[in-house]
Amino acid sequence: MRKINRATAGAAFGIVLAAGFVPAVASAATASSDAPAIPGATAERPITDSRTSIAKIQGVAAQDERNGNRLFVTSQATPEAQVTSTVANGTLKIVDASGNVLCIGSAAADRPNLYSCELEPLVSGPQTITAAVVKANGTYSTPTQAELDAYAATPTIESVTRDGDDLVVAGHTNREARVESSIDRTSVLTETDTDTDGSFRIRIPGGATAEQAFVRTVNDAIPADTHDHDEFATSNWALASTDSEAGSGEETPAPGDGSGEAQAPVYDVTSPAAGATVRTAQPTFTGHGRPDGRVAVQTASGETLGVATADTDGSWEVTLEGTLQLGGNDIAVSFENPDGSWTKRVTQEVTRVARTDAFRITTPADGSTVTDPRPTIEGATVGSYRRISVQDENGTTYASGSSDAEGDFRLTFDEDLRAGVNTLSVQYQEQGGNWASSPYTLHYDTDAGEEPGSGEGEQPGDGDEAPAPAEVQVSTTRLDDADVVLGLSGAEGTEVTVVANGVTERATIGDQGLASVVVPAPAATTTTAHVTSTNGDRSAEQDVVIGDGAHPSDQVTAAVVSSSALTGSAEIDAWGPASGIGGLQAEDADGNLLAYGTIGADGSGHLTVTGLTAGEHVLTIVSGGLSTQVTVTI
Structure with missing residues (x-):
């Protein structure tokens, strides 16, 4: 196994991490005397010849090595870890350098040696994690360690509500951090410490009437000489604002129309969302910037992947000419200034997964x-x-x-x-x-x-084989909250095309009569996959429904869960295609923005709307260009 190192994380912060470490003779839950204890691992020593390997963090394989361990990088506060082990059907446990449990997970139903779990909110900074699989009787796999560079996570905004002229923003990010607010990304207006679970709630004075408002994560405990200091210490700003005239009933003047002072442009990326996973090497990026200004999508090393010019409203769209690499891609989006110079304003990670798992x-x-x-x-x-x-x-x-x-x-x-x-x-x-x-x-x-007719005289059945049928049988197995594996069975050589939620996947039935494809099918919605199969001159089509029939995956639907006359508020559940942060919105009849939320990878989201007066309110729920309406009675 790889070198075990307990001091990596502590040394980076000048901390002596003694608590939680025990000699090997006192606990067999360690692979060496330097490894932290694994809760529940009570056997005298690891299972003989067992192995454990941390395969991916945040869906991305190791980027490098450090201290003899694999090095992973994450920009999320609660990334998912995938671990493989020779010990099947146990319980995965991952701990930090002090032996604190970061996550507990189980094996996939169809792959008993593949485990996954979502880490508890991380403290940003370089650190060492240890993983092992523990059986119910206290036996366990040989632990493994990895180095994890946890960059300060851009806050995930769960709700934005108005309280008079203020905005109240709630969400989550790293533990042991603080969240700052600003309306210009320069001057900090307010700040608050995150809770022990990484959650936060911050008030932005005047945010409801400002042109834009933002929040970010800050960790002041990162020593100045730490590698990648800025990435560990400060996250990107997350947009959390309403329209500058929200709630006033007045029309916002357009830039340069003479009716008022031009508004400062909002610079953002609306798609793909930060941390999104795509199945294409050349996705289309969209967002907002300076009207008629150029926009460049680049790699972190400065390679330009695509350039476009924003329209008169500041909206832009860039379809990449360069390609994303498989795995994690650190993307930087630069915007042209009026004087012709460029400023990098948005950075985010996008993960590309292969459209096929093998040649x-x-x-x-x-x-x-x-x-x-x-x-x-x-x-x-x-x-x-x-x-x-x-x-x-x-x-x-x-x-x-x-x-x-x-x-x-x-x-x-x-x-x-x-x-x-x-x-x-x-x-x-x-x-x-x-x-x-x-x-x-x-x-x-x-x-x-041969010329037509050359086979005349041959009798039916003298060696000709009946054409193979084109029909295929389809089974479904959920891979995760976002994707489903379609198992295909039929005649060898049958070519199958599956279209689901705008994604097309193809496969050919092999010599065992089997094939499979992975398609997007959010767990909280219903996806209809259209399957076309051909074999020679025969073809067949069928629709496969994935889900319980409620909440079509290509539509936005919503339902009012509850309302309160006492607080003038309503709780609303929503379903539809996954949105970026703040991409799920509730608007009143005048188009004023009342609340932000997010539709997750499973296709579900939630909004809390406040400030409603007594009476009946027809609200429009919007996400990704789709919308629906709900009626709230206070």
């Missing part, structure tokens, strides 16, 4: 019969721009090329196939750039080109 040739499928001596093959690689080469046993190259940004490829053979069976090998680059190979067989039928 595959979709057509012609392995073992297929072709009638063209130089066929065209299509398929997908894990990652962008991967090299592919098709060779025979003598080393003759029949086709070569690269996949595109999305990992898709289409190669036409440069050499003729031999009549009959051709035993080939496909060489391809894996995600890390290493080369791998896969056997591939094609049967070239030279008789298929």
Whole structure:
């Protein structure tokens, strides 16, 4: 196992972490005398030859190594950890350097060696975490450690409500931090300490009438000489504002129309949300900036991925020309100033996941019969721009090329196939750039080109096989709150296309009669996946409903849970496509913004609306360009 180091986190802050550490003879819950105790691990020593490995934090694999341990980076206060272990069906426990439990998790139902759990709110800074899998009888896997650089998390805003001229913002972020508010991202108006669970509630004086308002996370305990000091000490500002004229009933003057002083532009990214996961190498970024000003989306190292010009309202849209790498991508968005200079104003992480979990040739499928001596093959690689080469046993190259940004490829053979069976090998680059190979067989039928009628005299049933059916059976298994695995079974070679929530996934039934795809299907909503399958000249279509039939995933729906005449408030549940922070909004009949919220990855969200007077109120619930209405009676 990797080197165990208890002092990493403490040394970074000048703290001696003695409490929670015990000698190996006193507790077998340690892999060495330096490791913290694992609660519940009471056996004398770890299970022989057992292994534990922290695979991902915040959906991203290790970025590097430090102190002999894997190094992970997170910008979230409560990231998810994924751990693998040779010990199955136990309980995952992750502790910090002092032995405090950060999370407890269980194994996936279909993968008893894969565990996951969501960490308790972290204290920002460099730290060491220890993981082990514990069985009910006190036996446990050999613990493993990892280094975790927990950057100050941009506050997650759960609600924004008006109280007179003030805004009251509630949400959560790191523990042992404070939250600052501002209306100009320069002068701090108010501040408050986070609770022990990382939650906060802060009042912004005059925030309801200001042009914009923001909150951020600050940790003053980070020593000045700490690496990446600024990332640990201060987060990005999170927008938490209402329109500058909200509630006044007056129309906000447009910049330059002569009716009033021009408003300062709001600079933000509305999609993808910070921390979002995308299934494309070239997603479209949208947001707001200076009207008619240019916007550049870049990597943290300064590589420009795409540039666009905002419209007269300040809205902009950039479809990347460069590509995101697989895993976590630190993105910076820069905005052009009136004098032509540029300012980086937004930074966020976006995680790209592969559209396929392994290299595959979709057509012609392995073992297929072709009638063209130089066929065209299509398929997908894990990652962008991967090299592919098709060779025979003598080393003759029949086709070569690269996949595109999305990992898709289409190669036409440069050499003729031999009549009959051709035993080939496909060489391809894996995600890390290493080369791998896969056997591939094609049967070239030279008789298929005979003139029509040449087969006259053949009797039905003298060797012809009935065409394979195109229908497939579909099963569903939930992967997480956002995604579902569709298991596909049918005749070998059947090509299947699945469309769900705007995402298209393709697969080919293999020689075992099975295939699978992962599609977005938020757990709190109902998704209808359209499945098209083809085999030769036969095709079939079917709709697969994922969910209980309530709350269609492509619509916004809402329901009033409760209302109070005493406080003039209402609690509203909402469902729909996942939104960015503050992307779920409640508006009154005049279009005034009453409350902010967020629809999570599972498709559910909540709003608390306050300041309602006695009577009936028709509220519009808006998210991602979709809307619905609810009636609140006070």
